[in-house]
Amino acid sequence: MVDILHRVGVENASADKVYEALTTIDGLAGWWTDDTSGSAEPGGVIAFRFPPGGFDMEVVEQCPAKRVSWKVVDGPEEWVGTTIDWDLRQDGDHTIVMFKHRGWKEPVEFMHHCSTKWATYLMSLKSLVETGVGAPSPHDVHIAFPD
Amino acid sequence: MVDILHRVGVENASADKVYEALTTIDGLAGWWTDDTSGSAEPGGVIAFRFPPGGFDMEVVEQCPAKRVSWKVVDGPEEWVGTTIDWDLRQDGDHTIVMFKHRGWKEPVEFMHHCSTKWATYLMSLKSLVETGVGAPSPHDVHIAFPD
Numbered sequence: 071m072v073d074i075l076h077r078v079g080v081e082n083a084s085a086d087k088v089y090e091a092l093t094t095i096d097g098l099a100g101w102w103t104d105d106t107s108g109s110a111e112p113g114g115v116i117a118f119r120f121p122p123g124g125f126d127m128e129v130v131e132q133c134p135a136k137r138v139s140w141k142v143v144d145g146p147e148e149w150v151g152t153t154i155d156w157d158l159r160q161d162g163d164h165t166i167v168m169f170k171h172r173g174w175k176e177p178v179e180f181m182h183h184c185s186t187k188w189a190t191y192l193m194s195l196k197s198l199v200e201t202g203v204g205a206p207s208p209h210d211v212h213i214a215f216p217d
Numbered sequence: 218m219v220d221i222l223h224r225v226g227v228e229n230a231s232a233d234k235v236y237e238a239l240t241t242i243d244g245l246a247g248w249w250t251d252d253t254s255g256s257a258e259p260g261g262v263i264a265f266r267f268p269p270g271g272f273d274m275e276v277v278e279q280c281p282a283k284r285v286s287w288k289v290v291d292g293p294e295e296w297v298g299t300t301i302d303w304d305l306r307q308d309g310d311h312t313i314v315m316f317k318h319r320g321w322k323e324p325v326e327f328m329h330h331c332s333t334k335w336a337t338y339l340m341s342l343k344s345l346v347e348t349g350v351g352a353p354s355p356h357d358v359h360i361a362f363p364d
Contacts, residue, residue, distance in 0.1 A: 073219060076336075077329035079361025164362065168329055182224035182315055189223075189336030193360065213340065214226030215311065 074171040074185045078192045083199045085135040085160040088167060091199055092138045092156055093129075101195040101204035115143060120207045122216065125149060135160070148180055165199075167192065186213050221318040221332045225339045230346045232282040232307040235314060238346055239285045239303055240276075248342040248351035262290060267354045269363065272296060282307070295327055312346075314339065333360050 080088055091097035098116065099106040105119035112132050118125045125145035130153070132138050138156040142149045152173035159166045169192060174181050190211040198204030205211055227235055238244035245263065246253040252266035259279050265272045272292035277300070279285050285303040289296045299320035306313045316339060321328050337358040345351030352358055 072222070073324065074222075074332075075219070075324055075329040076333040077326060077361065078333055079364070081362060166361070168326065177220065177222055179224060179315065182222040185221070185332070186223040186225055186336045186339060189333045190340075192333060193337075193358075196360070211340075213343070214224065214313070215228060217226070 072174050072177045072181065074169075074174070074181065074188055076169040076185075076189055076192050078167050078169075078196045080165045080167060080196050080199045082163050083165050085158040085165045087199055088158050088165045088195070089135045089138070091195055093132055097198075099206060101198040101206050102191055103207040104209075105207070116140070127154070146180070148174065148176075148178060167195070183214065183217065187217060219321050219324045219328065221316075221321070221328065221335055223314075223316040223332075223336055223339050225314050225316075225343045227312045227314060227343050227346045229310050230312050232305040232312045234346055235305050235312045235342070236282045236285070238342055240279055244345075246353060248345040248353050249338055250354040251356075252354070263287070274301070293327070295321065295323075295325060314342070330361065330364065334364060 091101060093110050095106055095110055103118050103120050106116065108114060108116040110116050110129060112129050114129050116127045116129065118127065126143050127140035128143045130139040130141050136158055140154045142152050144150065152171060155170045157168040171188060190213060194204040194206060238248060240257050242253055242257055250265050250267050253263065255261060255263040257263050257276060259276050261276050263274045263276065273290050274287035275290045277286040277288050283305055287301045289299050291297065299318060302317045304315040318335060337360060341351040341353060
């Protein structure tokens with residue numbers, strides 16, 4: 071088992087504001103992919119679509135301003151069954167985001183790619199909350215070709 | 218044991234050119250930190266310094282256009298003894314960079330931070346080779362505060 075771990079600090083942002091970007095369709099569409107639909111409520115399934123394909127995430131847990139957990143229920147074989155956890159911690163006028171994408175069976179090349187790509191999307195989330203403008207797909211930062 | 222894994226693709230670049238950016242003091246100073254010194258030869262020790270501190274890396278292995286391995290011999294406690302491997306693979310007119318920072322004892326918060334920060338430095342390496350301009354410290358991309 072190998073994990074993808076990341077951490078960013080969002081400046082001048084309450085944990086509530088970051089939580090909103092992780093738990094509403096509009097918020098998610100603002101930093102991960104324009105093409106986000108479905109139900110972002112606990113027990114719901116969110117459909118994230120990108121030009122090459124996408125992921126369906128079941129919302130497993132939501133604790134306001136603290137934690138969001140998803141389980142991948144459809145998508146690339148390597149992703150199905152993996153979990154994505156977001157832990158938020160407000161510290162003064164900024165919010166720390168701790169990210170974990172766990173349950174990968176093997177450290178395949180695609181996992182290396184996803185690790186770097188997640189970092190760019192976390193920077194997009196940070197930018198969305200800080201400035202109102204993220205870089206969701208198809209306006210995402212390219213780390214390779216195709217990606 | 219938990220690892221930091223990343224992958225980027227450098228466009229219009231030979232593996233030789235990426236290798237040069239990983240095995241010369243000038244190359245390393247162009248994407249990781251302006252303040253790079255020491256010996257980048259096998260068996261040598263490279264000193265990477267940043268405003269808050271730095272790392273000394275022993276060059277364990279170099280295989281032209283293919284592989285570079287470092288071992289951390291001084292720096293933050295969590296880093297000492299960890300290893301950093303770069304594997305390069307030229308594919309047509311681009312080069313795939315596979316990165317592994319292994320040997321972390323625990324998935325501490327600092328490791329989450331380093332994972333995201335490495336992603337931004339890999340993007341800096343990509344940019345340096347593609348455009349001639351990287352974003353080495355102290356001109357690096359900030360992912361939190363301080364970082």
